Amino acid sequence: xxxLFRRTEVEQELDEELQYHLERQIDEGLAKGLPRDxxxxxxxxALGAITQNKEACRAMRGVSWIENTMQDxxxxxxxxxxxxxxxxxxxxALALGIGANTAxxxxxxxxxxxxxxxxxxxxxxxxxxxxxxxxxxxxxMSVRDYLIWREDNRAFExxxxxxxxxMDIGGNxxxxxxxxGASVTAGFFSTLGVQPLIGRTFRVGExxxxxxxxAVLSESIWRRRFGARPDALGQTILVNGVPSVIIxxxxxxxxxxxxxxxxxxxxxxxxxxxxxxxFYRGVARLKPGVTLxxxxxxxxxxxxxxxxxxxxxxxxxxxxxxLREALLGNSVKPAxxxxxxxxxxxxxxxxxxVANLMLARATVRKREMALRLSLGAARARLVRQLLTESVxxxxxxxxxxxxxxxxxxxxxxxxxxxxxxxxxxxxxxxxALSFMILVSVSTGVLFGLAPAFESARTDLNSAIKxxxxxxxxxxxxxxxxxxxxxxxxxxxxxxxxxxxxxLRSFMNLRAVTGGFSTPSRQILTMLISPGNAKYNDVxxxxxxxxxxxxxxxxxxxxxxxxxxxxxxxxxQGDADTFTVEGQSLxxxxxxxxxxxITATSGLFQAFRIPLVKGRYFTEHDNQDSKPVAIVSEGFAxxxxxxxxxxxxxxxxxxxxxxxxxxxxxxxxGNVKYLGPAVDTDPAYYMPFGQKYYxxxxxxxxxxxxxxxLAMLLxxxxxxxxxxxxLAQIGTMERALSLSVSQPRFDTMVLTLFAGIALLLAAxxxxxxxxxxxxxxxHEIGVRMALGAAQADIVRMVVRQGALLAAxxxxxxxxxxxxxxxxxxxxxxxxxxxxxxxxAGAPLGMIVAVLLATLLPALRATRISPVVALRD
Amino acid sequence: xxxxxxxxxxxxxxxxxxTIAIEPMHGWAIAxxxxxxxxxxxxxxxxxxxxxLHKLEQEGWIEAEWKTSxxxxxxxxxxxxxxxxxxxxxxxxxxxxxxxxxxxxxxxA
Numbered sequence: 001x002x003x004l005f006r007r008t009e010v011e012q013e014l015d016e017e018l019q020y021h022l023e024r025q026i027d028e029g030l031a032k033g034l035p036r037d038x039x040x041x042x043x044x045x046a047l048g049a050i051t052q053n054k055e056a057c058r059a060m061r062g063v064s065w066i067e068n069t070m071q072d073x074x075x076x077x078x079x080x081x082x083x084x085x086x087x088x089x090x091x092x093a094l095a096l097g098i099g100a101n102t103a104x105x106x107x108x109x110x111x112x113x114x115x116x117x118x119x120x121x122x123x124x125x126x127x128x129x130x131x132x133x134x135x136x137x138x139x140x141m142s143v144r145d146y147l148i149w150r151e152d153n154r155a156f157e158x159x160x161x162x163x164x165x166x167m168d169i170g171g172n173x174x175x176x177x178x179x180x181g182a183s184v185t186a187g188f189f190s191t192l193g194v195q196p197l198i199g200r201t202f203r204v205g206e207x208x209x210x211x212x213x214x215a216v217l218s219e220s221i222w223r224r225r226f227g228a229r230p231d232a233l234g235q236t237i238l239v240n241g242v243p244s245v246i247i248x249x250x251x252x253x254x255x256x257x258x259x260x261x262x263x264x265x266x267x268x269x270x271x272x273x274x275x276x277x278x279f280y281r282g283v284a285r286l287k288p289g290v291t292l293x294x295x296x297x298x299x300x301x302x303x304x305x306x307x308x309x310x311x312x313x314x315x316x317x318x319x320x321x322x323l324r325e326a327l328l329g330n331s332v333k334p335a336x337x338x339x340x341x342x343x344x345x346x347x348x349x350x351x352x353x354v355a356n357l358m359l360a361r362a363t364v365r366k367r368e369m370a371l372r373l374s375l376g377a378a379r380a381r382l383v384r385q386l387l388t389e390s391v392x393x394x395x396x397x398x399x400x401x402x403x404x405x406x407x408x409x410x411x412x413x414x415x416x417x418x419x420x421x422x423x424x425x426x427x428x429x430x431x432a433l434s435f436m437i438l439v440s441v442s443t444g445v446l447f448g449l450a451p452a453f454e455s456a457r458t459d460l461n462s463a464i465k466x467x468x469x470x471x472x473x474x475x476x477x478x479x480x481x482x483x484x485x486x487x488x489x490x491x492x493x494x495x496x497x498x499x500x501x502x503l504r505s506f507m508n509l510r511a512v513t514g515g516f517s518t519p520s521r522q523i524l525t526m527l528i529s530p531g532n533a534k535y536n537d538v539x540x541x542x543x544x545x546x547x548x549x550x551x552x553x554x555x556x557x558x559x560x561x562x563x564x565x566x567x568x569x570x571x572q573g574d575a576d577t578f579t580v581e582g583q584s585l586x587x588x589x590x591x592x593x594x595x596x597i598t599a600t601s602g603l604f605q606a607f608r609i610p611l612v613k614g615r616y617f618t619e620h621d622n623q624d625s626k627p628v629a630i631v632s633e634g635f636a637x638x639x640x641x642x643x644x645x646x647x648x649x650x651x652x653x654x655x656x657x658x659x660x661x662x663x664x665x666x667x668x669g670n671v672k673y674l675g676p677a678v679d680t681d682p683a684y685y686m687p688f689g690q691k692y693y694x695x696x697x698x699x700x701x702x703x704x705x706x707x708x709l710a711m712l713l714x715x716x717x718x719x720x721x722x723x724x725x726l727a728q729i730g731t732m733e734r735a736l737s738l739s740v741s742q743p744r745f746d747t748m749v750l751t752l753f754a755g756i757a758l759l760l761a762a763x764x765x766x767x768x769x770x771x772x773x774x775x776x777x778h779e780i781g782v783r784m785a786l787g788a789a790q791a792d793i794v795r796m797v798v799r800q801g802a803l804l805a806a807x808x809x810x811x812x813x814x815x816x817x818x819x820x821x822x823x824x825x826x827x828x829x830x831x832x833x834x835x836x837x838x839a840g841a842p843l844g845m846i847v848a849v850l851l852a853t854l855l856p857a858l859r860a861t862r863i864s865p866v867v868a869l870r871d
Numbered sequence: 872x873x874x875x876x877x878x879x880x881x882x883x884x885x886x887x888x889x890t891i892a893i894e895p896m897h898g899w900a901i902a903x904x905x906x907x908x909x910x911x912x913x914x915x916x917x918x919x920x921x922x923x924l925h926k927l928e929q930e931g932w933i934e935a936e937w938k939t940s941x942x943x944x945x946x947x948x949x950x951x952x953x954x955x956x957x958x959x960x961x962x963x964x965x966x967x968x969x970x971x972x973x974x975x976x977x978x979x980a
Contacts, residue, residue, distance in 0.1 A: 020898075
């Protein structure tokens with residue numbers, strides 16, 4: 001051990017020791033009467049060769065494997081430094097590959113595996129409800145359903161209920177604001193297993209009716225409105241007009257049910273007079289020993305009982321999802337898997353590239369290897385040294401790639417496509433670092449193995465002889481390199497096809513406006529909440545909104561203003577069933593649930609939603625006139641077979657709802673309210689004058705960019721009443737863009753990967769062809785001397801590259817055909833075997849290959865036959 | 872037949888171990904003592920001695936300490952470790968058996 005860490009010291013000691021021996025020998029000589037120099041000479045002779053002696057001592061001390069490895073590393077570093085061009089090329093390729101993989105790993109790990117910041121988070125489940133005709137797979141339930149579930153529940157501890165809603169927060173010094181909030185039962189926080197930062201969460205029984213309203217704040221709103229002061233506890237704020245006492249503050253790391261949830265209030269479980277409203281979801285912790293499947297089975301039985309008790313519930317299910325699945329949503333996982341696979345492919349291509357580079361270099365280093373072998377180096381030692389070199393190279397690549405990975409992860413965190421709460425789990429930390437090191441070492445061994453064994457097998461005789469141009473060895477090596485390049489091309493073609501498919505799908509999505517023809521940048525929307533409880537009263541509220549519209553129309557630049565409770569493409573306000581006059585429905589039978597929109601007359605004109613039949617709403621459709629409704633084209637076709645629509649009457653909600661009959665006065669074009677990728681569902685509209693909601697979207701249309709109007713509109717509207725809060729201010733353009741934010745992300749990342757892969761493959765083939773040209777210099781010189789034109793030479797070289805590319809493309813297409821079905825859920829409006837993409841990607845590859853082979857080809861034409869023949 | 876150096880190396884180890892079993896000494900003194908005790912028959916040269924000493928130290932059978940020698944200079948003194956004593960006993964027994972066996976064959980016929 002000492003010999004490892006105190007090298008110089010040990011060497012000095014050895015010198016001293018031998019010196020002492022020498023001196024004693026000299027003394028002996030002197031004692032015998034010899035003169036000094038003769039004595040010294042005799043002593044030295046007796047002692048033998050000191051260097052060899054020292055060497056022998058060193059050998060005896062033994063060289064540990066650590067010392068060997070350090071020696072290998074030093075040697076490897078020197079070799080890499082000497083061949084800087086190669087090293088840089090390899091490190092860059094590896095940095096791209098390993099860096100991208102590390103970033104992707106951080107994302108995948110954070111989303112799929114990193115333990116959530118809740119106690120035993122994998123025991124927590126979210127419970128939904130789905131039934132015909134309200135067919136959202138992970139839909140919501142009503143309080144009555146919850147009470148039934150809670151009564152019969154045995155699989156869960158303490159089932160809790162929650163709903164999200166927007167809350168107007170007011171009542172302390174700051175201006176009122178609208179935030180995302182949740183109303184929860186008393187057991188909510190303990191079910192999730194989280195502790196507050198300060199204060200407390202809800203106690204058992206605080207969801208009983210009659211309990212005062214209490215609020216738990218998030219850290220962010222606490223900082224914002226209370227300056228993070230502990231005396232916020234006990235203060236009262238107004239939540240949607242209701243005075244609520246602040247009892248606690250939650251850490252920022254707790255973000256449930258939504259990322260933006262900032263206030264949680266206690267949900268009073270008033271015994272509901274009827275079923276509905278269906279706003280709620282359940283969250284509960286599995287009892288010890290109970291699995292998710294068992295819980296699902298039990299809950300399925302409860303669903304059966306629910307159906308027995310309520311004939312309107314058909315095909316009722318209570319899907320149970322683990323907390324993580326619930327947080328992930330159903331579009332993230334497939335995308336993550338595809339992207340992880342893609343990035344793995346990129347790494348493979350990078351590794352193949354570097355392996356190719358190493359094989360090329362191995363040829364150059366043949367003589368060096370042969371020399372070392374002949375000097376007595378063990379072949380195993382040689383292999384180990386070469387492997388150390390390649391691992392060193394890989395680790396250098398990995399460390400360089402770390403900067404890339406960090407940048408990538410930060411970008412993803414900032415971007416947060418899909419606005420997932422889980423984004424907080426995505427970070428570059430020790431797990432990512434360990435992953436990077438693991439991948440680096442593995443890839444180093446992977447691409448270093450073949451060249452290392454190759455080198456160690458060097459036939460000494462032929463290698464040391466001049467040139468070492470053994471035909472056989474050269475050919476196999478050339479074939480190996482060609483095969484590697486073909487695999488690079490095939491793999492990057494697969495990625496190109498995938499990226500192409502996603503790109504076309506994304507463009508399709510972007511082309512979806514959602515049924516209106518006003519240019520999206522000309523429309524500005526915002527969510528208005530009057531803030532004051534007095535506006536819950538219909539006359540006061542109507543007057544308020546009339547004032548809103550009046551002021552909005554007076555703002556210069558505003559062409560039209562309207563109110564609505566739903567916005568395309570994905571902000572559905574309400575969904576409900578309906579009843580058609582004259583339709584006979586059996587007990588328990590219901591019409592399907594469709595989108596229901598409440599809007600003022602100007603909405604259709606503002607959006608330019610086409611009028612198919614009849615008329616739009618007017619100002620005269622109010623409380624004093626007959627109740628009317630407008631239906632969408634799809635509605636008319638589906639429920640009236642497009643005949644005799646106008647004049648028929650429908651009723652909002654189910655048969656027993658007590659709503660009035662509305663006469664259908666118009667049919668309008670279809671508009672999407674459920675998202676750009678979802679089929680447009682039928683919809684019906686009710687006039688705002690006849691159906692009042694406190695919170696409405698204001699829609700204004702301008703002739704130019706509507707975004708400029710935002711500030712002025714804000715001022716105007718907020719000045720109507722100090723309690724007014726505005727939220728979600730933005731143009732339709734922005735809304736459309738946001739609605740495709742996740743597909744945009746997936747597409748961009750896959751395209752990036754495909755681009756990197758293409759670059760690497762092009763570099764790979766460039767390297768191979770360049771090398772081939774260099775090898776064939778003599779042959780090319782002969783051809784040129786024999787009269788070959790430059791064009792012929794170029795053709796010859798390019799043909800070589802084209803052949804490789806052709807094989808690679810065919811293989812890549814085969815692979816793509818087999819694998820693109822994995823993208824099925826991510827594609828919109830395009831088939832997984834889209835011919836255009838499958839034709840276009842190879843085209844792109846051919847162009848890249850041509851460019852890559854053209855350079856060496858042109859270089860080949862500049863070979864002087866005289867010089868070539870001389871060699 | 873094993874390489875001559877192997878045999879010699881093994882016996883040098885044994886001689887060194889035995890010599891310093893009595894008292895710690897430096898390399899020069901060990902060589903002198905071996906010469907004396909073998910009646911000038913066995914002369915262990917520097918090229919055999921020091922590699923052997925370093926190997927024995929590596930094995931953990933002997934340990935070294937720098938002290939001032941009788942000639943008032945610094946020298947590296949070697950002494951037996953506990954493991955070394957055990958090794959010495961084992962090597963000595965083995966040597967006895969080996970040499971007895973060889974002698975048996977050589978003396979007859």
